[in-house]
Amino acid sequence: MDPENLPVINNYLDASEPVSSEARLSRMHFHDNQRKVDYVLAYHYRKRGVHPGQGSPGHSLAIVSNGETGKEPRAGGHGDIELGPLDALEEERKEQREEFEHNLMEAGLELEKDLENKSQGSIFVRIHAPWQVLAREAEFLKIKVPTKKMYEIKSEGSIAKKFNELLQKLSSPLKPRVPEHSSNKMKNLSYPFSREKMYLYNIQDKDTFFDNATRSRIVHEILKRTACSRANNTMGINSLIANNIYEAAYPLHDGEYDSPGDDMNDRKLLYQEWARYGVFYKFQPIDLIRKYFGEKIGLYFAWLGLYTSFLIPSSVIGVIVFLYGCATIEEDIPSKEMCDQQNAFTMCPLCDKSCDYWNLSSACGTAKASHLFDNPATVFFSIFMALWATMFLENWKRLQMRLGYFWDLTGIEEEEEHSRPEYETKVREKMLKASGKSVVQKLGTNMTENEDEDDEDKLTWKDRFPGYLVNFASILFMIALTFSIVFGVIVYRITTAAALSLNKTTRSNVRVTVTATAVIINLVVILILDEIYGAVATWLTKIEVPKTEQTFEERLILKAFLLKFVNAYSPIFYVAFFKGRFVGRPGSYVYVFDGYRMEECAPGGCLMELCIQLSIIMLGKQLIQNNIFEIGVPKLKKLFRKLKDETEPRETDSAHSKHPEQWDLDYSLEPYTGLTPEYMEMIIQFGFVTLFVASFPLAPVFALLNNVIEVRLDAKKFVTELRRPDAVRTKDIGIWFDILSGIGKFSVISNAFVIAVTSDFIPRLVYQYAYSHNGTLHGFVNHTLSFFNVSQLKEGTQPENSQFDQEVQFCRFKDYREPPWAPNPYEFSKQYWSILSARLAFVIIFQNLVMFLSVLVDWMIPDIPTDISDQIKKEKGLLVDFFLKEEHEKLKLSDEPGQRSLGGGRHSRSRAPSSAPSGRSQPGSIASSGSQHTNV
């Protein structure tokens, strides 16, 4: 490399006075007002030996540019001042930064940087990528860019077309008013950028050919792979940030979102048409989101949008199911029978000693309420929801394909990822240790050493074993913790109920009080543990030292999901499947902790309680997490930082604070930390919507309401409160899809059990068809209640001061057991077993039927929409044609000078065939073969 091309850092101001901030056109350019800032690195510096307040005032600007002549001035001018330990660290960091920035410039980037003219403060390194760097990297990254060729997207069949047009017209007020980037009718043929084939693309302005997101992606790519030999040879900006050498690295937003006036930028457009609650009814401008934030975030919002719109039909049907329950409440024979005062079922006391016998008609209210959710319509609703989940996933696959087509993601390969800094450190440590060991070994044998060598450059199972062990143990511990908290709440419920029922005044509201407080405790615990588990999952994943960023993310998600899932659902699973099943029977109750009877469900059935539990946890979680964690906490953080900033001596000059630069503004925003929490919240909600939908048909409605807000909340966060995230290219939503489909499958089983075991659906059916005398449910309540001879109550458990108006000989309890006068009293009766068989048979039939239907739906709906697969095929053909045409033209042009040259026939001939087949072989790499006859 010749010395002319060596880039140079000018630490001092150039001859020309910079344009003052006010006069500059945009706050997103270098001070020469020409070069766009594509990326910003920020760090905090502290000058050695200089005490705060000693900084020299005045213009503090340095241009660090590329392509000028000169030598790199070492910053070692003050080198002889004695260094404190902190200063030494600071000095080292400074050197590392300098080397890194030097390397960046060697890679072709152009840098601008403020002078460190105060004792301490934030320094921003602005990075600009010139055209040749952009072109080179775009070629490397195989970024698809539009070619000159446009083509019409084939419209569908005649009826579908008309219907579509009508739909378009009807939904036009719902459309966000953003300029359409990809018209619905025409699409640019895209082809990976190649510097050889510039003639293919429609390059009008090299400054705007790549949009801002792409530019920053390219710079980020360079930042990620630039090494810094001083910092232990670490690779990339992420390691440097991890080592506190830089504080932050972010691309710039496109401007201010709330600037007054008509000047429009994408951020402002997004804010106005997407990130406000006022536009909640509109579709999302997905293409614009993708353009601004990149494909990964675009896919998230597309997914969220699809999920929300899928919630609409299920909400409608859920409400209908609920209304059906309301409408039929008066016709429900079992609850009428329960409410009928004349039936007078004398029930066994609910607790020992202090509780009295009671009349079943006093539980009339809960019976009626439970009919709202426990009616045959819910069975059909839960079948519907299982299929709905499959449909949703199938449609997501299709939407993903469609977006992939329009966003030119088809055929992108997985990007090779760099190892995480932590992984590299660990490998280095291992190699150091191994090389130490191998010296020792060389004295002994030299055979084993040879074999171990292979594994030295990576972590093996053996190295990872401790990490895995810790992981496994911690997860087990965490799950056990969750379970014991659930158990703790149960104990709380039992003891409180027992304590309250001693007191006569409180006795009437025992159940309500206890249930309500317990659910709230559960909710609070869930919310707290949710945050803790999130942190624990991160910690555990770090211990595992996964190799790449992608595996890190996947494992983190899996762990976090497992923990949060168990956390959110274990109290609900308890109520659904275990509560009230270990009560025992009068005369031989099951006791915990010496004297406390296990809790049982309310007389209306456990489904009612499940419904309460579910709705409170779901709504509470959503409301509190949305309001407090997503709105409140960021606001608080902002406030806190503002306060802190105000108490600290502000050193920035007045010009800055009046007209802050875009990088100042962005620096004050929260950094973007990934989509995991957003997805996680939605996935847990998806679980609430599908897993127990049989017991709570209103869940989709609440989810829908939440999501309409959630979309705008997230949008607002991304547009206004976060630094601009790096645009990440991705084809799909990754592991979330697997988790979603896993939940979908699990929901089939869970709903089957809720209907079969928790609800009264099966017993009613069995009674109606097997035991009832006239085929109606008359007598069902009587049938479900067993007899108990009160004389067999254990000593000391009888009601102490029975104020029941009749003489009680038999009391009733809800179970299928033999009566006291049978040869084997209180054993499970034949009814019990037959109903159990029916329940289990229902589970088998339901599960297999729904699974079969899901497979059928999955199989019937092609993963790739037919119009898209047609388009893709068509595009391949078009590309070949376009290429051949362009190559032909190019050939004609280049042939003329070729004939003029005196190189002669041999030379020009040797060139002609080599460029002609290249036109053929190149499209071949995207188009399918045998395509001499490509008839599109």
Add this chain to the structure above:
Amino acid sequence: MDPENLPVINNYLDASEPVSSEARLSRMHFHDNQRKVDYVLAYHYRKRGVHPGQGSPGHSLAIVSNGETGKEPRAGGHGDIELGPLDALEEERKEQREEFEHNLMEAGLELEKDLENKSQGSIFVRIHAPWQVLAREAEFLKIKVPTKKMYEIKSEGSIAKKFNELLQKLSSPLKPRVPEHSSNKMKNLSYPFSREKMYLYNIQDKDTFFDNATRSRIVHEILKRTACSRANNTMGINSLIANNIYEAAYPLHDGEYDSPGDDMNDRKLLYQEWARYGVFYKFQPIDLIRKYFGEKIGLYFAWLGLYTSFLIPSSVIGVIVFLYGCATIEEDIPSKEMCDQQNAFTMCPLCDKSCDYWNLSSACGTAKASHLFDNPATVFFSIFMALWATMFLENWKRLQMRLGYFWDLTGIEEEEEHSRPEYETKVREKMLKASGKSVVQKLGTNMTENEDEDDEDKLTWKDRFPGYLVNFASILFMIALTFSIVFGVIVYRITTAAALSLNKTTRSNVRVTVTATAVIINLVVILILDEIYGAVATWLTKIEVPKTEQTFEERLILKAFLLKFVNAYSPIFYVAFFKGRFVGRPGSYVYVFDGYRMEECAPGGCLMELCIQLSIIMLGKQLIQNNIFEIGVPKLKKLFRKLKDETEPRETDSAHSKHPEQWDLDYSLEPYTGLTPEYMEMIIQFGFVTLFVASFPLAPVFALLNNVIEVRLDAKKFVTELRRPDAVRTKDIGIWFDILSGIGKFSVISNAFVIAVTSDFIPRLVYQYAYSHNGTLHGFVNHTLSFFNVSQLKEGTQPENSQFDQEVQFCRFKDYREPPWAPNPYEFSKQYWSILSARLAFVIIFQNLVMFLSVLVDWMIPDIPTDISDQIKKEKGLLVDFFLKEEHEKLKLSDEPGQRSLGGGRHSRSRAPSSAPSGRSQPGSIASSGSQHTNV
């Protein structure tokens, strides 16, 4: 195109006398002994007006060559002779052939063809593909070829390596002795062939650079897409064969497989090391198979091999389970109790009137036999087999990836397929009709016409509806037919049993006779229907008019599988789940056809009968299909053809018959008709092995024995009895994998039900833990038998001449019903319901547990073996390096002449950058990006 390049057909012998057949080196070349025959087209001709026997004798050779000057001589010399209708057809065909052959030559192929010098006979058109055609097409087809670069395949970790070496040493006698094409240690870096980059490849001999299979594939590709305007513009050789214009088209085998002497060719090698029963114990030479027959057939044999080797462990465990049954037969308490003469359970008569009461101990034999298959070990075996199926599929995915890597199939795209001739015909018909209609419509409105236009060039749902309807109806009818045949056999059994039991002499063997004959009838029906259903499925798929060959194959397979599956398994499902369940009870039996009682299972339980049914159908199907259909029928066909040939007057000259050319030999072989029957046979067998493995643990053993033969049988067929198939490139086994995994999933449910419902496993367990007094099975038999008061037998159904030695008051029958003295006699008892609950609970637990384990196994085993994914990544990196190096060298070489040329600085400069980045962008299309730092 200049007239110089027009290819020409010389129908007459050239000046030079051809080398006589004996003197030729190989029978696989043109008569110039240089150009290899890559493909052969054959047709039968009949000369107009010439009577047999008038043909002129002598050399009948014509060279049809490419690249010589001249005009195409029309074969219309005899044009004025009057034509019969047959002659007219013949003439038309001849013209079509001529046009087609002309088009082939225009595509660059070279043809040689015999003279039609006799009145009728077979003519072979030999096709040779010269280098430039091969190179052009290889580039189009993106055929990956080895580059110069070799690299070492990274070995695994130290322990695995040692173990591997040991394994290699141990298994060396099992290895076929074929030269290793891809060494285990080194692999050539492959890259799609490109004429621009010839320097990359190691081209020593242009004649052998592409192997024979690849050459014939290339020719076949040209044949497929060459049009023939005379024949209704049909595309490709397939249409021409369908229209009888050609009779056959096939590539040539590599020589004779049984030629004496040492000259070795791949076919002979395959025969000696693979396609003989003598080498049944050896591994298959998969790489050689792939090289000779192409990837599709290679994958089939690889799959078959993996399946067979997976059968080994399951056979071993199956045998152990069976032996466990044998060993514990004496300890089995229920069968001991049944055999105990002292217990003397008096059983109710098995038929009305003519049957007597009988003692349970007389069924001692079947009780003991059924223990062989009905013991707890089978439960574990069926769990094992469900996981085995998952493991097998996972391992197949891995093997497929591995083969894909070694065979350079990674990254090949789906080849765009041409429409099937039938589809094109149909579309043409439709367009004709539509254009007729649209003229009519133009008079009326001109709006609808416009909208219909879009759909005119393809078949819509509307066009296909009749086809789908016929399909649906036929399949339903066929399934109904199968069911009614099963029902017919049931009726046969019932009536025959009744008839035989009237006769005293036959009575003793009734059960054996009836069961055996019925199973044989079932078997015969299955075998016959199997053939019929195969034909019906083809017919139905043709009616559907699928667009491409691939969809045709997929739909055919699905239909054929559905029909054959129902056919093969419906009698088995009947025995497993329905037989003996609709018998009723003594006193109220279920009767069919007025007076025939429904059949019940033998006293040992239905499992025994299921086992008999299964083993006879499975073994019978395998033996008969293998022996008769796969060995016998081809032999018969051959014999028949031979006889026919001998009766016909032989006109071929003596030289030919003494030393037949390779194309003559191959012509006499059977044409290759696809792998569907081979796969289907194996898949149905896979069903036998997995679906009912709980009842017949020996199934894997029999399958293994069958497959060891099957592999060699199929191999022999492919090597010796079939024309060489076209080499087809494919990445996977397609829809078969889905079918396999579907069977695997279904087998979980089916085994769950077999264990729960058919076997006595659950009743024993329940008895042991719930009813037994001492926790053993003592008294189990008594517990399973209900009492019946013989006085309640219906009038006329009592045994007529009871010779039973005691006075019978109560007889026993196998069911759980209330005794006669209960308040509700003969109702299902509590035991019945509790056991039913247990059975159903078992199904739920088993199904969900096994499904969960399968998902776990699926998730734990990565689809891509880690070493392969490492290699693929490494290969990408190597490829980039290799490219850059080669480009660099090329650049250096080309720079020198570039400086010599007077074209000047501008010219050579403009070339240099354009070739350097091409080296960068090219590897970019295979390697991942950001790879400036690719450290492999």
